[in-house]
Amino acid sequence: MKSRGWLISYLVMGVFFGQSLFQACYGQEEQKAVNPGVIVADLRPAPYVPPPVNRNYETKVIVNLEAKEFRGEIAKGSDYDYWGYNGTVPGPFIRVREGDTIEFHFKNAVNSKNTHTIDFHSMTGPCGAACILMTEPGKETVIQAKALNPGVFVYHCAAPPIPVHIANGLYGLILVEPKNGLAKVDREYYLMQSEFYTEQPAGTKGLLQFSSKNGMDEHPTYVVFNGKVGALLGDNKLQAKTNETVRLFVGNIGPNLVSSFHLIGEIFDTVYREGDLSTPAHNVQTTLIPSGGVTVVDFKIEMPGDFTLVDHSIFRINKGAMGQIHVEGPERPDILKKISGGEDENN
């Protein structure tokens, strides 16, 4: 039964394999049904987002998550022993519809050293299901849960000691689309801000070890988007074209800091504050994201160039809290241009 489930998952993934992630991240393709009334969720790693659910009915959705402990690069020349869901930090973006019944299949990898679980902020029930999802290494737990409230929600590990499990990377986002869906946009991306606390100072080469003391003192070594310094810089910049509408789902897991999320050179046309998809705000420069919260921002970019997104608690850019969106398109001097000045006239 288990192997048949995985086969089905691979078949569903194969449907999307031929598409570029570029297309897929904002495509309108429907998530595939594998049995009448059952869908295997199409999960995407950050910065990508599964396509809209595009359904006008409730159904059953199977979500496969696995906790893994693995070593990865946290900054150039520096490694960290991450704990993550499905082998990435943050974990994959999950997309379902209000009223759906979700069947979570949660595995803890056989080579894990710790028990792991998941607290879904989207779930109604004790511990956000974390108490019944506690899973030892090499084991699997299956639960069923109803998605009652629409919104964008954090999920994270809640095995003791909870701060350590969160600090090491066990978190992600789940979108419960409202029954009428979301406003259509051209591109959607997934960002998650978090801090990392290490014994060694930033810039130390080699393996950096987790520091509980620095976590307690709220002195992060790194403050990053999508799990590492530079995850959204250089070759990893987000991409857009002028006059497209872009949506960012931005989570903040902390574990300590509140984010003042800002995109330099753009104004958010629409902000779904704290992931509340019912009553958006408009024309916002900087929006707060509490620890354990989410914001959703929509904007149309008129100008080409590189636009930098930051936590506007601005010293944090030196700790990694920076990413970029590269926008292609014709220049717009009618919106912004230089007339004169600024240079030494004798040169």
Ligand SMILES: [Cu+2]
């Ligand atoms: Cu855990």
